[in-house]
Amino acid sequence: MKVLFVTPEIAPWVKTGGLGDVAGALPLALREAGVDVQVLTPYYPALRTAFPDATKIAALDGFGHLSDSDLRRVVAPDGVPLWLLDCPGYYHRPGSPYLGPEGHDWLDNHLRFGLLSRVAAWFGSEENFLDWKPDVIHGHDWQAAMAPAYLKLQPGGRARSLVTIHNLAFQGLFGAATLHELGLPASAWSIDGVEFFGHLSFLKAGLRFADAITTVSPNYASEIQTEAEGMGMAGLLGQRADVLTGILNGIDTVAWNPAQDRHLAATYDAANLTAKALNRTALQRELGLVEHGDVPVLGMVSRLTQQKGVDLIPRISHALAELPVQLAVLGTGERALEEALARLSREHPGQFVVRIGFDEGLAHRIEAGADIFLMPSRFEPCGLNQMYSLRYGTPPVVRATGGLADTVDDEITGFTFTQPTSEALLAAIWRAVSAWHDKARWRRIQASGMERDFSWAEPARRYAQIYASL
Numbered sequence: 364m365k366v367l368f369v370t371p372e373i374a375p376w377v378k379t380g381g382l383g384d385v386a387g388a389l390p391l392a393l394r395e396a397g398v399d400v401q402v403l404t405p406y407y408p409a410l411r412t413a414f415p416d417a418t419k420i421a422a423l424d425g426f427g428h429l430s431d432s433d434l435r436r437v438v439a440p441d442g443v444p445l446w447l448l449d450c451p452g453y454y455h456r457p458g459s460p461y462l463g464p465e466g467h468d469w470l471d472n473h474l475r476f477g478l479l480s481r482v483a484a485w486f487g488s489e490e491n492f493l494d495w496k497p498d499v500i501h502g503h504d505w506q507a508a509m510a511p512a513y514l515k516l517q518p519g520g521r522a523r524s525l526v527t528i529h530n531l532a533f534q535g536l537f538g539a540a541t542l543h544e545l546g547l548p549a550s551a552w553s554i555d556g557v558e559f560f561g562h563l564s565f566l567k568a569g570l571r572f573a574d575a576i577t578t579v580s581p582n583y584a585s586e587i588q589t590e591a592e593g594m595g596m597a598g599l600l601g602q603r604a605d606v607l608t609g610i611l612n613g614i615d616t617v618a619w620n621p622a623q624d625r626h627l628a629a630t631y632d633a634a635n636l637t638a639k640a641l642n643r644t645a646l647q648r649e650l651g652l653v654e655h656g657d658v659p660v661l662g663m664v665s666r667l668t669q670q671k672g673v674d675l676i677p678r679i680s681h682a683l684a685e686l687p688v689q690l691a692v693l694g695t696g697e698r699a700l701e702e703a704l705a706r707l708s709r710e711h712p713g714q715f716v717v718r719i720g721f722d723e724g725l726a727h728r729i730e731a732g733a734d735i736f737l738m739p740s741r742f743e744p745c746g747l748n749q750m751y752s753l754r755y756g757t758p759p760v761v762r763a764t765g766g767l768a769d770t771v772d773d774e775i776t777g778f779t780f781t782q783p784t785s786e787a788l789l790a791a792i793w794r795a796v797s798a799w800h801d802k803a804r805w806r807r808i809q810a811s812g813m814e815r816d817f818s819w820a821e822p823a824r825r826y827a828q829i830y831a832s833l
Contacts (some may be wrong), residue, residue, distance in 0.1 A: 364498050432752065476506040627642050676707075695719055716760060
């Protein structure tokens, strides 16, 4: 099978979250499973730097109001072929792939990702004059979700299509005039088309017109069909439930492996957990925490947003200080939450430390050096850090939502709570700390988590089954 993987970001070059990690890891796993996957992504500055000599394969005339572009091709170091969509006016911009320097969406994002979707559809149409023609177009999130609409609404033969929802909250909403700019027929502006409460929605277009839909955990697939979690699209997702599948993401088990992690003070595995204590001491020393051996260290690596439940932490800070525990937080996000967490560092020096920003090495060291990991998300389509934590013998405390509920078993591999409140979070932390003080029990919980297989092999097999069914 030939599959075109269409993504607005791809690790390690362009990444804002879990989507970038998936795009960087899943294609290789699929190729190892026998699927001819090739990736289409914009030729951003980071990719220009990484692949300055990418071969120009084709020049594509503009599609209506969408700009002319070139297709370049290169094979990534892991062997995955990349199709780089070269349109400097759209993609040669610094920083985030979605936001301008002031932190606001680029005003022409509908054109930038309309072109990505339209070129993806071109690959799957009779217009494609290349030697390589995909059987399936697999688009990720709203930025690639218009591809199935183009495939269905344009004349000519077509590939089949699959859209993966990584986060239903991001829907690609634009004004009604966008319909004309994207070259879509007037008939597409309807409740059964791309219209969504007076806006054009890229994501709705994908959910309406794709031949199959996936999302990144089984539990999230169920949640988004409810009014509470459906973000206005529960009805449509319910109608399409027969083609909606939840497939849990994997993790990069090479980069996230405590037995060979170059970021750590000492490597370890399930059979040698005593070495994990060396990472705990090293983390305390690095962050300026008091080097206690009898007080558990709570770790958190996260976007500092309400979605992630970060606002629950300051509300229980005094109770945590008295429990007692130490706290190490790394992340960046909403300014008010950054400031609230920074205050905790000042109020509890040597006990709570917050680092604003992102540091890949420190993220690994917190996963290894903490005793307990916190993920109190209000919603979490899949989540990766809880899987890193399980692999690193750092039992997580998570809210039982989305992929967190699918990956963490209460008091077996970690600790879960249901209500998104500070009181419920504190109760779960208290249970975790009590278990930590029972060393034999704690070792059993650590070992249970470390035994779990979170590689990409099983997700790749499931995706390959869907491609074959299409």
